[in-house]
Amino acid sequence: MPCAHGSCCVTCRFSSGSGVCMLSFLCRIFVDSWVGRIVVGLFFLTFVGWGVGDVLMNIGTERADVVARVGPDPILVPTYEQALRTEMPQIAQQMHLQDPSQIPATTREQIAQQVLQRLVLQAEVALAARNHGLLVPDSAVRAEIFAIPAFQDKNGKFDRDMFNNRLRNSGMTEGRLIELVRAEQASKALMEPIRSGATAPDILTRRIFDLEAQTRRVDIVRVPFASQTPAAPTDAQMHRFYANHPWLFQAPEYRHARIVVLSPETMARSITIPDADLRHMYEQQSQRFNTPETRSVQVITAPTEARARELLNTWQQGANWDAIQKDAGRDSASVEMNDIRIASVPSQDLGRKIFAAPVDAIQPPVHTDAGWAIFRVTHVTPAHVSDFESARPALQSQAVAEQVQAQMGDRVQKLQDAIAGGGLDSIPADIGAAAVSGNVDAHGMTQEGTPAPIPGSDAVRQAITGRIFTQAKGGSPELVQGPEGTWYAVTVDGITPAQPQSYEASAGKVRDAWMADAQRHAADQSATDLYNRAQDGGGLAHLQPAIADMVHSAEFSRTHDTPDVPHDVAEIAFRLDHPGQSLMIEADGAFYVATLTDISRPDPSTQRMLFDRIRASLTQAVADDVEMGYAMALQTTVKPKPNPSAINAVMSAVSGKGNPEAGQ
Secondary structure (H helix, E strand, C coil): CCCCCHHHHHHHCCCCCCCCCCHHHHHHHHHHHHHHHHHHHHHHHHHHCCHHHHHHHHCCCCCEEEEEECCCCCEEEEHHHHHHHHHHHHHHCCCCCCCCHHHHHHHHHHHHHHHHHHHHHHHHHHHHHHHHHHHHHHCHHHHHHCCCCEECCCCECCCCHHHHHHHHHHCCHHHHHHHHHHHHHHHHHHHHHHHHHCCCCCCHHHHHHHHHHHHEEEEEEEHHHHHHHCCCHHHHHHHHHHHHHHCCCCCCCCCEEEEEECCHHHHHCCCCCCCHHHHHHHHEEEEEEEECCCCEEEEEEEECCCHHHHHHHHHHHCHHHHHHHHHHHHCCCCEEEECCCCHCCCEEEHHHHHHCCCEEEEEEEEECEEEEEEEEEEEEEEEEEHHHHHHHHHHHHHHHHHHHHHHHHHHHHHHHHHHHHHHHHHCCCCCCCEEEEEEECCCCECCCCCCCCCCCHHHHHHHHHHHHHHCCCCCCCCCECCHHCEEEEEEEEEEEEEEEECCCCCCCHHHHHHHHHHHHHHHHHHHHHHHHHHHHCCHHHHHCCCCCCCCCCCCCECCCCCCCHHHHHHHHHCCCCCCCCCCEEECEEEEEEEEEEEEECCCCCCHHHHHHHHHHHHHHHHHHHHHHHHHHHHHHHHCEEEEEHHHHHHHHHHHHHCCCCCCC
């Protein structure tokens, strides 16, 4: 996934979304901390709080390409825009939206404010490092740059030509890169000692442990709606239900849309790989299609032949692998190797014996450099050779995928230019885009009740359908990015409003809906009666006659559910104070009645690994919060100076309107 830290990380500027931060500590200050996630929501107010006086003093005095200045250091518009381009898709995903264009304008503006505040805090830390005289030697800077994967060849060594190309493509000079790396290294040297003394309080660690490790058990009964058998409705009951639930019986709104989709799948249909290229790939990947025999084997190595034969006798008499390993542990070594080739066996003699032995036959001692070995082959995978024709589909798929990856950016640009120049009527035929049109409802269904033929997966179809129902009729098409590397544009040229269906046309639906409602009501009555009797009688287990389908659940915790207990039931069970209390809840087409039967509170000494993991996680969070507090305190020393006009321009591009705060 792309790096969450945007332009703050040098590595992310050159790694094409590799997601690996060279120095992630600065970014982590503002992203990973649970307290930080709360504080970040206040960044908007903090930003406004920089002061009207400072804003007015800087109007017209700052360069147009600077959005803010921290001491002598500018935060440039391109840096700000790059951070926003990285942030928006991630926020859209967190909001369960298909693409950033669906984020409300006010929310996009708040995100832009928060990103700018984050960049300011990072600049404050870098400035503080310089003011403290933290110097980074050239050797350390060189080592960091050489370690960036984007500058390395396939062997992991620094490649000067690749380095120059990456810099040239990103518009960055070598001097500027060195400056950025040096600043990040100095900031790290400043911040790491600050966080190193942070520890999680013991009382907090114990409290979280108690919450996470505590387990409970319940007796539980499920009352499904479908198990109820109400009497069939009369005609009068059906008419009354129809009149009282008109929203259930209407034809949905349909929109007639024209759609253009460009995806790896649609592009693949337009790409042809020459046979000669496929044959060349086959030759280059011969090891992939010509695999030697592999074997899985269990080996015991003993110090003497006598000891090896003693172990052999025990093994042949029926001891399993765990038992023979335990027996060998006194003076011998055991190892289990899976899917190895003959070259992977350290001893040539032993390797030949292993690859000649039958499966599941325990073999007599073999002398090796390490001692005397006995072994058993547990599995054999025969050698496999795929000829060119057999390998062709895999090679074709691989070659097409590589072509798609290489050409996607260029084709997206061509599609965007075509849409901007002539709408959806001017799509070039050679870019691999697919075009469809027709009526669709908000669930992606046609008027015939079948799924609309929109190219792509369910996630892609949902994204495009959502776009259709948020776009105004006659609005200009806009190319947007969707899930799974898909790009699409839609235009809506007709809307058929939702309209009621007559009773006669929907009689079947009315009957089904009435029955479903009656079944739910009957299940509710049965479950309520059971719940009331359990409350009065001290729990489900005490009711007479005994409940045949009652389940005694396994232990469950706040972090580990059990299949016997729905998550919603488990969540409420942890709100009960003592065994004997009962609850009732609706979930998954049924009502559940449950009685809490046991509460277990483990001692930390019995689950040391969990306790230590919680303490380490809390210590990390505390350290992050200390860093954040220090970084924000730096603003009282060097107050940032925003450039309202540049900020307003970026806000306009992000939210579709200006930022009224910036100009006040």
